Amino acid sequence: MKAVDKVRALAENENYRKKLAVCYQCGVCTGGCPVAYVKPEYNPRRMLEAIILGQYDEILSSDLVWLCTSCHSCLERCPQRIEVSELLIELRNLAAESGNIPSLLLERAKRIAETGQSTPISRASVVWREKLNLAPISPANVEEIQRILQATNFPGWTERARNQTNGRRS
């Protein structure tokens, strides 16, 4: 299924839709969003409205979904109890499936999938740890981590994303 269809399936699922459709566009989500104060184009209220109105392509093609910091101010303040930040994270997953993922995040994701770590352990840090009598960092249990990624459907898109030479630069 194409990512845009998955978004449609999510947004048009009756139970889920009911939770979104109650939005009365008060704007408290945008009003409390730290990103919106820095980047005016980022407007959670508008993004939610776009989902409600079925403008899925727009959401998926822009890189705005990647700017959410998950501070959850919107979710806590929404008078209709809409889980705005959770929706954005969901949209992020779906955007990634259609290759819309900043390259930095894509690389990090690949590294986690391959080595079980998001940042590599440098040789310098190994040396220093010895000098300071700190216990060495135990290597990640790559197999276990990959099983977790498998169970949570992670490889599904990293595989596809891996096949793309670049993620979107952001």
Add this chain to the structure above:
Amino acid sequence: MDPSLGPSKIGVYVCHCGLNIAGTLDCEALAKYASTLPDVQVARDYRYMCADPGQVQIKKDIKELGLNRVIVAACSPRMHEPTFRKCVSEAGLNPYLFEMANIREHCSWCHPHAGDLASEKAKDLIASAVAKARLLAPLQEIEVGVERSALVIGGGVSGIQAALDLSDMGFQVYLVEREPSIGGRMAQLDKTFPTLDCSICILGPLMVDVSRRNNVKLLAYSEVDRVDGYVGNFRVRVIRKPQYVDPTKCNACGECSKVCPVEVPNEFEAGLGWRKAIYTPFPQAVPPAYVLDDKNCLGLVPLACSKCREACDKSGAQAINYDARPDIIEFRVGTIIVATGYDLLDASEVREYGYGVYPNVMTCLELERMINAAGPTGGKVIRPSDGKTPKRVAFIQCVGSRDERWRAYCSGFCCMYTIKNAVLLKDHYPDLDIHIFYIDMRTNFKGYEEFYRRARELGITFIRGKPAEVSEDPTTGNLVVFSENQMTGRTMSLEADLVVLSQSAVPRVGMDKLARTLNITTDGSGFLLEAHPKLKPIDTSTSGIFISGSAQGPKDIPFSVAQGSAAASRAARILSKDKWRIEPIVSSISRDLCIHGRDPKAACQICVSRCPFQAISAEPGQPAIVNPAKCQGCGTCVAECPHNAITQMHFTDEQIMSQIRELLRSEPEKKILAFLCNWCSYAGADLAGTSRFEYPASVRTVRTMCSGRVDKDFVMAGFMMGAGMVLVSGCRLTDMGSDCHYISGNTWAKKRVETLRRVLEGMGISGERLRLEWISAAEGQKFAELIRDMDQKLQAIGSEKIREENARAKPNLERMLRRTVIPAQIVHA
């Protein structure tokens, strides 16, 4: 001889209702079928039974054929039962010897494509009505005397209006007010929207008027403690708190207040000012006498200080008496009006706006008192932190309202009072910069939209965007409001030196206690519940008790005044009669079967405890007895009595059993036997038909007044007679409360059905075949979906398995039923 006694002579009339019924069902064939039923003398079909010719025919047949039972198969009884009852009584037949079969809302409208299945259902519904009619008894409406007086609880503008109207009509009124003075919220306001009338100026004369009427007894500083009785005959007990000041001697000179050493926050000033322990709430207080607040006084027993009495004695009035005690005042009234108003949400709960933490964030009521020339600052609007005049004020709307986290509803008057306050501020301080942050502006009555325009003309800025947060600069006390401005689509932060919050209106403290005292219900939000949201906004489900003003839901002054007059009018309907008639579908206890009559040591009293209207009493050693004037006719006691000693007029066990037998006469394993309560579920099923929602024709309905009436015997009999599934449905019961028209009938129904389900499972009947659901009168769609779901499950289980399970359970069911039910009624033909 009374023709209603003796053998039944039944007339059945099948209505076409134009094409509403005739378009789907063959009415002629139905009439022919009806004529084959035993005791049916005549069966006719006609286009519009409720129209004149239809009614004339019924009356003619009653007179000429000596009919003593009449059935009309047509629309819902909730539609035309009163019409036909009147018709038959005009022909000399007791109106309770009439029954309706609902073949429109419950058949033709909801089964337009069911063909034969719809016909079969219509036949069964007619046969069921005929079977019940045979067992109906003539009933006389109960007449009670009417006390020509009314109690009005709450001395705000709504209660005052009700009291004045009733007084004008010549009725004695008791006006009870909790505070030392009447006036309520309106007395606290400065100006009223949209005219900017001075609030106390227009209210004051009404307050004085109501206190001077010969036929109005004003009981201020008092609370209603207990109410017994029933419509026309309420016995009221009021406790008047001790004032310690003799109102006949006090001349309100204020010398006592001057010397009192105690200062407490002034409730009337919304906590902004102080008052003494001996005080009058505001200058125009009615009654005008001072009041000693014994909770804050230094002490009366032992006497700690007596400065006020000394000052009063010195002044010559000698009005203070420390030995005062609470007064108990008892009286009788015919009707009660509840007009107790509203409170405001504690704004500090909405932490994002900093009320209670930042000194310069205030509430609308606090601002109201500040602007008021008689208020704590003499009409000057100042910042609480430093007393300076603000340069920019931000108003924030919907604080706690329209918010699932606090109150889901809209409080109704805040948009308007904020515009009013903004306009007043602009008038007093023309250079003041004012911003109002809103989600929607609700300005929907006379002059309101024009007032909104005026505000914009004055240069008040309206910003669409609910602020996310208010933060403070602690050095200046200035505030920053963070919000999106939807006009620009950009976020903004506005620095203001004063922020005013419009917080949600909430039910008054003590509302639930008062509701219990009066036996009326509150709605999901805690406001008093009206009998019908559209057609009976003033009545409650308890006859003779009415509600008005913000106690029923937040509303502005004209609406409150209108409701006050409306309540007076509804009350006068009763008070203007010598006798008031009550529908006789009440319960009645057999002296022989009640355990209290048979065994002097019996401690049953189950019926007494089940009755939400306290209509049943049981003296020791005496059988329990029902007061028919208090009985509202739910039938819960009938179903709960373990000795089967209680019956309900017009809904007897025998009548209902006879209906069940007819409805399950053929292929019962394919049928869903549904017990629907009159006020909610039956109405919901009607709505499903009216809305033309289609659902399977396998359901067969029995109407009871309340789900509490559904005896476990009915359910057992249903399964014993082979039913596929049984549905018991009533008014909504959730964690938030009960919508039950009779307050608690559905609660007992729930307990009963859940216990019964376990018993039936033990007998081999799968639990899913007995359903308990709550369907409200507005849930037509839900009803249709429910039947579709049940029918689907019924078919999934399959007729064979159902017959098997029923056969296995039958001996047990028969044994249990033989103990309680007249066997002849349940034996299959």
